[in-house]
């Protein structure tokens with residue numbers, strides 16, 4: 049499928065945002081890099097790519113938006129921006145009588161597409177004529193003639209005449225009898241002034257109802273320039289992207305066209321006459337993101353975020369307080385959630401696979417001991433556990449009072465320090481000093497030291 | 501064709517010279533076209549001096565940018581004269597954008613980045629010459645083609661005819677380029693005939709017939725739908741009988757991901773045993789150029805590449821992409837629709853055009 053790499057980058061980006069405890073600078077930068085890479089590989093215009101990155105950054109770094117709100121807004125932004133890149137869906141709604149002039153780069157697929165469309169509309173009851181005005185390419189007229197024969201359409205061609213205007217004149221009466229006239233023109237470079245002048249002349253003479261730009265899917269960064277130039281000269285009414293059956297991602301062609309505001313009406317998906325499809329950007333995006341619509345995406349974000357937990361830690365830290373009781377409630381909550389695995393799993397890049405199975409049971413008994421230890425502490429000790437470390441006599445006292453070993457108490461203190469350090473980074477997050485990478489490092493350290 | 505890339509690279513170097521490393525500022529769309537002339541006026545001797553000067557200033561600016569934003573001066577200062585990985589990333593980011601804007605495939609940009617990183621990270625800044633290193637990196641990707649005419653003439657001493665198969669995706673310019681190559685061979689006193697082995701596309705045979713007529717050369721053809729390999733085979737038989745030096749086989753366009761069509765080109769190659777297999781790409785193709793070139797190289801072990809439509813393209817990065825993807829030389833560039841619009845690919849000229 050086209051743009052599949054982009055799809056997986058977007059999916060993984062959204063997943064990362066959903067699953068992350070904190071949306072910090074490094075996380076966002078990483079996601080942006082991934083999305084950038086896939087957009088670039090899909091030939092999306094570089095300026096567009098960086099404009100999108102800036103938008104994501106701006107929202108992500110906005111300190112006034114926090115927690116789940118930020119996650120939701122980020123996912124929505126990415127979804128909406130990608131949709132915007134591809135443009136709005138618009139069906140080609142032809143009036144009773146219509147003429148379409150096709151133009152575009154050399155070998156883009158104009159002549160073939162004309163036959164495909166002629167076939168498409170003839171099946172839908174239109175009386176279709178093909179008009180050949182490519183007097184440049186050797187055997188262009190034969191090509192149109194043969195294609196018309198294959199599709200049972202009427203082709204108006206002249207193999208000798210070199211002036212397209214004369215061909216128009218020659219057939220203008222005949223063409224009146226048809227309700228759909230598809231006009232083939234020679235391939236041209238949008239930057240070539242002479243050729244642009246020529247197509248302008250044809251345009252003036254023919255006054256087609258639609259000017260259709262044909263663009264191959266694999267065209268690179270030049271797509272934008274070309275689309276712009278053709279748009280400037282003629283005001284393009286719609287686009288058909290060909291060769292969508294290859295491995296190219298179509299990003300250059302699709303987005304360049306979105307920028308000219310001309311909708312992509314059809315895509316060509318093969319050499320055969322019937323290989324043409326209408327294009328729907330929304331369903332395209334849905335396939336890209338692999339999960340329904342925006343609503344489904346947002347649900348996913350919500351379900352992946354333990355909002356309450358994150359909020360509480362945030363609040364405690366904002367008050368500048370994080371006590372042993374907080375630690376305890378954190379650990380207890382983790383237990384409820386199904387052990388450390390879950391917390392570890394929530395940190396990007398960490399895997400819970402290495403946590404042994406009997407950990408849960410051990411942890412539970414340990415939690416009991418810690419609870420006893422904490423209840424033997426003074427309020428001062430609970431609020432500022434640091435004083436316990438400074439005065440070993442306090443540890444001994446708590447040990448005796450609670451029936452726990454000093455080793456266990458020291459372990460509890462270690463856990464506290466670790467978690468505080470880890471959570472304390474939250475305050476640094478806003479300033480962008482602390483990033484997800486450090487978090488991961490901390491988490492590793494944290495996990496390593498937890499000996500249940 | 502490399503005008504725009506050259507311009508951007510120049511700008512990059514100058515910008516770094518000024519110590520302005522802000523990435524946001526790439527809104528210089530208009531620069532694409534205008535100052536091209538201005539630059540080509542500069543003489544070579546002058547250019548190297550300019551680069552020398554830029555090098556010095558760039559070094560200075562590197563030190564400046566590395567030294568200034570820091571608060572903890574003093575102790576760290578002596579370490580900062582070396583290019584750190586971080587700084588390299590930052591510097592390369594903009595170069596990366598320039599290359600990508602100029603249609604170099606992402607994969608190739610990564611490869612250039614890697615080779616530059618290996619060379620530059622940890623190096624004393626005084627020794628870092630980015631323009632030179634970039635030139636080296638691109639130089640090692642582009643390959644000088646062997647002398648086309650000489651290759652053919654040498655081979656003709658041993659066996660005849662010399663057979664060339666052209667393959668590529670739909671509409672890339674195979675048929676037109678074959679006519680150009682035929683014309684070029686004739687100009688070099690070699691006799692040529694053509695094989696209409698595209699028996700599929702509407703009017704493909706009429707198209708190549710017109711070229712054959714224009715150039716007054718023989719075309720071997722069969723009915724539409726007949727086996728393309730057999731058309732190629734017959735053309736070779738005809739050439740042997742008539743002592744024709746070179747047979748050019750036109751094949752139908754095919755997307756590189758269509759197995760049956762790729763098998764078909766493999767069969768054509770198997771039957772006709774060509775002395776040369778040419779992949780025909782378009783210089784306007786984006787990242788897919790890499791995929792296309794790789795696929796055709798894998799299935800037919802191409803001898804070389806021709807990039808058509810380089811007259812359209814104001815970027816030029818595709819040349820780097822396809823070379824990097826295949827390790828095969830670009831033989832010619834197509835520069836228009838006329839028979840003479842065929843340019844022998846010249847690596848040196850290309851690098852000069854890059855302004856490196």
Ligand SMILES: Nc1nc2c(ncn2[C@@H]2O[C@H](COP(=O)(O)OP(=O)(O)OP(=O)(O)O)[C@@H](O)[C@H]2O)c(=O)[nH]1
Pocket residue numbers: 153154155156157158159160161182185188233234235236289290291292293294315316317318319670671701753755
């Ligand atoms: N695989 C594939 N091939 C296509 C598609 N559309 C067109 N083609 C092929 O692309 C090649 C060029 O198509 P043409 O219709 O001749 O292109 P054109 O724009 O009329 O070319 P010029 O008139 O020379 O500018 C032919 O081999 C077509 O069969 C498509 O959607 N997929």
Ligand SMILES: Nc1nc2c(ncn2[C@@H]2O[C@H](COP(=O)(O)OP(=O)(O)OP(=O)(O)O)[C@@H](O)[C@H]2O)c(=O)[nH]1
Pocket residue numbers: 154155185235668669670671672673674675676677698701704751752753754807808809810811812833834835836837841
């Ligand atoms: N401007 C320009 N046009 C070119 C060049 N090479 C080919 N073309 C044009 O590109 C279009 C397609 O060229 P063809 O030679 O028919 O391409 P092909 O690869 O044989 O196409 P299929 O057989 O349909 O796959 C024609 O209009 C050619 O005139 C070039 O170097 N510059």
Ligand SMILES: [Mg+2]
Pocket residue numbers: 158159160182185188232233234235
């Ligand atoms: Mg055509």
Ligand SMILES: [Mg+2]
Pocket residue numbers: 674675676698704750751752753
């Ligand atoms: Mg052809």
